[in-house]
Amino acid sequence: MEQIEIGSGDARWSLKGMSALVTGGTRGIGHAIIEEFARFGAVIYTCSRNQKELDECLEEWKRMGFRVAGSVCDLSVRAQRDKLMETVAWLFQWENQYPGE
Numbered sequence: 001m002e003q004i005e006i007g008s009g010d011a012r013w014s015l016k017g018m019s020a021l022v023t024g025g026t027r028g029i030g031h032a033i034i035e036e037f038a039r040f041g042a043v044i045y046t047c048s049r050n051q052k053e054l055d056e057c058l059e060e061w062k063r064m065g066f067r068v069a070g071s072v073c074d075l076s077v078r079a080q081r082d083k084l085m086e087t088v089a090w091l092f093q094w095e096n097q098y099p100g101e
Contacts, residue, residue, distance in 0.1 A: 016041035019092040023075060025068075026053040038066035045088050047073035 020037050024030035025046030034044050038061065048054040051072050061068040069091065073084045 014041055018042045020044045021088050022046045023073075024048065025070065026050065026057045031057065034061070034068060035064075035066070038064070038068060043067045043092075044069075045091060046070040047075070047084055049074050 015037055018041070020042050022030050022034050022037070022044055023046065025034045025044075026048040030046065034046055034057075037044055044067065046054075046057075046068060047070055048057075049072065054070050054072060058068060058070055071084065071087060073080045075081055075084075
């Protein structure tokens with residue numbers, strides 16, 4: 001059986017024009033998901049409870065040429081979840097109207 005390798009060089013896969021919200025993106029699985037989605041061309045928004053970690057990751061992703069934005073959010077706090085959803089909805093609407101800007 002042929003093994004199919006999925007990676008950044010695989011032209012069959014693309015998330016260009018797609019947007020994703022990845023919570024907890026500064027560590028572990030969330031971090032890995034962001035980098036993989038970004039390699040496939042997605043625009044990503046993430047959140048973290050830790051401003052320092054978030055800033056470091058956003059800077060790293062920017063250097064890598066990834067389109068990732070984010071904010072501090074504790075998802076256990078309803079007001080912060082609501083604000084996150086408002087922000088993401090606005091940003092993704094903007095991205096759909098003005099891709100790549």
